[in-house]
Amino acid sequence: MPNAFISKLESFEPLHADDRAWLISISNRTREVGADQDLISEGDNPENVLLILDGFAMRYKLTSTGRRQIFAYLIPGDFCDLHVALLKTMDHSIGTLSPCRVAYLSPSIVLEMTERRPALTRALWMCSLVDGATLREWLVNLGQRSAPHRISHLFCELHERMKAVGLTDDGSFELPLTQSELSDTMGLSVVHVNRSLKELREAGLVSLRNERILIPNVQRLKDYSDFDPSYLHLRWPNPGRDVSAK
Amino acid sequence: MPNAFISKLESFEPLHADDRAWLISISNRTREVGADQDLISEGDNPENVLLILDGFAMRYKLTSTGRRQIFAYLIPGDFCDLHVALLKTMDHSIGTLSPCRVAYLSPSIVLEMTERRPALTRALWMCSLVDGATLREWLVNLGQRSAPHRISHLFCELHERMKAVGLTDDGSFELPLTQSELSDTMGLSVVHVNRSLKELREAGLVSLRNERILIPNVQRLKDYSDFDPSYLHLRWPNPGRDVSAK
DNA sequence: CGACTTTTTGACCTAATTCAACTAATGTGG
DNA sequence: CCACATTAGTTGAATTAGGTCAAAAAGTCG
Numbered sequence: 001m002p003n004a005f006i007s008k009l010e011s012f013e014p015l016h017a018d019d020r021a022w023l024i025s026i027s028n029r030t031r032e033v034g035a036d037q038d039l040i041s042e043g044d045n046p047e048n049v050l051l052i053l054d055g056f057a058m059r060y061k062l063t064s065t066g067r068r069q070i071f072a073y074l075i076p077g078d079f080c081d082l083h084v085a086l087l088k089t090m091d092h093s094i095g096t097l098s099p100c101r102v103a104y105l106s107p108s109i110v111l112e113m114t115e116r117r118p119a120l121t122r123a124l125w126m127c128s129l130v131d132g133a134t135l136r137e138w139l140v141n142l143g144q145r146s147a148p149h150r151i152s153h154l155f156c157e158l159h160e161r162m163k164a165v166g167l168t169d170d171g172s173f174e175l176p177l178t179q180s181e182l183s184d185t186m187g188l189s190v191v192h193v194n195r196s197l198k199e200l201r202e203a204g205l206v207s208l209r210n211e212r213i214l215i216p217n218v219q220r221l222k223d224y225s226d227f228d229p230s231y232l233h234l235r236w237p238n239p240g241r242d243v244s245a246k
Numbered sequence: 247m248p249n250a251f252i253s254k255l256e257s258f259e260p261l262h263a264d265d266r267a268w269l270i271s272i273s274n275r276t277r278e279v280g281a282d283q284d285l286i287s288e289g290d291n292p293e294n295v296l297l298i299l300d301g302f303a304m305r306y307k308l309t310s311t312g313r314r315q316i317f318a319y320l321i322p323g324d325f326c327d328l329h330v331a332l333l334k335t336m337d338h339s340i341g342t343l344s345p346c347r348v349a350y351l352s353p354s355i356v357l358e359m360t361e362r363r364p365a366l367t368r369a370l371w372m373c374s375l376v377d378g379a380t381l382r383e384w385l386v387n388l389g390q391r392s393a394p395h396r397i398s399h400l401f402c403e404l405h406e407r408m409k410a411v412g413l414t415d416d417g418s419f420e421l422p423l424t425q426s427e428l429s430d431t432m433g434l435s436v437v438h439v440n441r442s443l444k445e446l447r448e449a450g451l452v453s454l455r456n457e458r459i460l461i462p463n464v465q466r467l468k469d470y471s472d473f474d475p476s477y478l479h480l481r482w483p484n485p486g487r488d489v490s491a492k
Numbered sequence: 493c494g495a496c497t498t499t500t501t502g503a504c505c506t507a508a509t510t511c512a513a514c515t516a517a518t519g520t521g522g
Numbered sequence: 523c524c525a526c527a528t529t530a531g532t533t534g535a536a537t538t539a540g541g542t543c544a545a546a547a548a549g550t551c552g
Contacts, residue, residue: 061386064472069386083375086368091379091477122332129329133337135381140307140315142388143433147508178530187389189509194532210517226310231337393540424498435541440500456549 004076004165005051009123011164011234019120030103033096035176040080040094048104051079055100056176060184061092070185071135073097073158077165082110082124098176098211126233133231142187147196149225150186155206156227159215164234171215175208250322250411251297255369257410257480265366276349279342281422286326286340294350297325301346302422306430307338316431317381319343319404323411328356328370344422344457372479379477388433393442395471396432401452402473405461410480417461421454 006023009015015023030053033039039057040046057074071092074080080094114121134157141150162173183193200206205221207214215221222229252269255261261269276299279285285303286292303320317338320326326340360367380403387396408419429439446452451467453460461467 059382061382063386063390064474065390067390069389071382071385083371086371087375087479091479092382125329125332129333132378132381135378135385136305136307136317136338139317139381139385139388140309142385143315143430144309144311144313180530184389190530191510191532192508195508198532228310233333233337426498436498437500437542438540441540444500 004053004167005079006077007165008077008127009120012123012126013119013235015119015123019117022117023120026103026105026109029106030101033100033102035096035098038093038095039100039102040090042090042093044090045088046081046090048106049079049082049110050094051103051105052076053101053103055102056097056174057094057100058097058181058185059092059094068184069187070181071138072131073185075158075161075165076167079105079124079127082128097181130231130233133233137231145226147186147188147192148199150188151182151193151196152200152205152221153225153227154182154185155213155215156218156222156225156229157232158213159218159221160229160232160234164232171218173213174211175213176211250299250413251325252323253411254323254373255366258369258372259365259481261365261369265363268363269366272349272351272355275352276347279346279348281342281344284339284341285346285348286336288336288339290336291334292327292336294352295325295328295356296340297349297351298322299347299349302343302420303340303346304343304427304431305338305340314430315433316427317384318377319431321404321407321411322413325351325370325373328374343427376477376479379479383477391472393432393434393438394445396434397428397439397442398446398451398467399471399473400428400431401459401461402464402468402471402475403478404459405464405467406475406478406480410478417464419459420457421459422457 003024006015006020009023033055039050042061052074054076057078057080058070059072059074059080060068060070062068074094081090113124137157141153145153158175159168159171159173162168167173179193179197180190182188183190186193188196197206197208201208203224204216205224207216221227249270252261252266255269279301285296288307298320300322303324303326304316305318305320305326306314306316308314320340327336359370383403387399391399404421405414405417405419408414413419425439425443426436428434429436432439434442443452443454447454449470450462451470452462467473
């Protein structure tokens with residue numbers, strides 16, 4: 001099984017075989033979690049750092065008026081909160097969107113890494129910087145773009161990220177999101193998301209069916225979405241490494 | 247002159263006199279910068295870490311369609327990008343909103359700190375976590391709240407942050423923002439910002455004039471805004487330390 | 493005092509929401 | 523494997539929040 005986490009870290013900088021082996025060895029204490037489960041809830045003081053090995057998860061927060069805002073999708077290779085150690089409590093929740101395989105990294109493992117594996121530490125540091133940059137881009141997205149552009153921009157981002165961990169098949173990849181989840185991501189109503197998707201579909205830009213997205217022409221979608229991938233800070237922005245290309 | 251940076255760091259954890267003295271000593275290489283100047287531009291590879299000693303600045307980004315999204319306000323005591331060292335280039339800009347006094351911290355100073363002053367390092371680490379949490383809260387704001395609530399929520403946040411660095415006078419503080427800047431923050435048109443402000447003013451919740459905001463009843467505004475300050479992770483959420491209270 | 497920027501207001505338009513109904517999926521227990 | 527329940531997706535009609543355009547009033551500043 002190709003390790004998405006390693007692919008992701010190596011999209012920032014190449015790793016030594018030694019570090020790679022260590023990463024594989026620590027990813028063994030894993031758990032299977034069903035869809036729609038909280039991995040960490042707001043207010044928790046989590047002990048472990050979680051690493052998504054398989055499946056989709058999200059960061060989200062509920063407002064006191066009962067609305068939900070999703071502010072990040074976690075895909076295979078993403079991890080939650082190296083830094084959480086410092087904060088007493090989580091100020092948001094992390095929940096699964098699909099069944100996930102999750103690794104639990106103990107504090108001692110994290111400590112061992114930060115003290116003895118500078119390249120890995122740097123790569124993880126990078127990850128959290130990229131998370132921040134992504135959040136800023138989402139803010140631009142919500143603040144400045146219309147519904148269809150907003151949605152298609154998200155699709156471009158997810159395509160890019162899935163490609164970086166080898167989970168795209170050309171312009172197609174798994175996307176287990178309901179329209180309701182999309183609406184909570186985009187600050188739109190479900191109905192309007194539905195209509196916007198229809199518009200994208202009729203323009204031949206994207207089609208979604210049974211938990212999979214198909215982008216017939218990725219470049220065309222990027223142009224449409226005003227998508228500039230530089231905020232993801234991937235080392236190989238253009239060529240990529242597709243499943244199909246292997 | 248009370249050092250806002252120290253106030254801010256101490257709102258996370260108390261500092262030793264030694265660390266405090268060191269902070270004062272490093273804040274001496276400063277520069278005065280006029281309003282509406284870029285301190286760092288997108289694409290730069292900045293050498294120094296900047297620290298705002300006085301005045302208002304912002305993080306922002308321009309889209310290819312010429313729109314601007316502001317994603318953070320920097321107030322006295324805030325600093326820009328301890329972490330920027332790792333990223334080759336800035337993916338957004340930082341510009342002044344009012345005349346600012348800015349300290350330039352050289353890489354060697356930062357290095358000295360991270361190696362010899364763990365308490366300070368931890369406090370700065372905290373700052374960047376809080377920046378992240380704030381960004382998430384802004385996303386909730388843009389995604390889930392109507393124009394007037396969105397704006398008033400921002401005012402609550404700024405009040406809380408200004409209070410933490412001793413720059414509020416009861417419910418009033420300096421706020422050198424034009425309505426156009428507010429609109430680029432909130433993802434709204436200037437006209438709509440104007441009308442929303444009128445609504446808030448007529449409800450007796452806030453009034454703005456000559457670069458100052460007055461909140462007659464802070465608690466009432468918080469209730470109106472659904473404002474929960476916990477994301478700012480301040481140690482003293484309630485009492486605060488007002489100019490007027492001293 | 494002009495030139496310029498910011499704020500305010502009015503009239504009109506459009507994007508997005510709400511409510512409501514209906515259709516397709518998906519799943520569950522018998 | 524089917525009947526039923528439940529969730530997800532789709533569509534229409536009416537409404538509203540917010541945008542655009544345009545122009546006037548109020549500040550700011552050399």
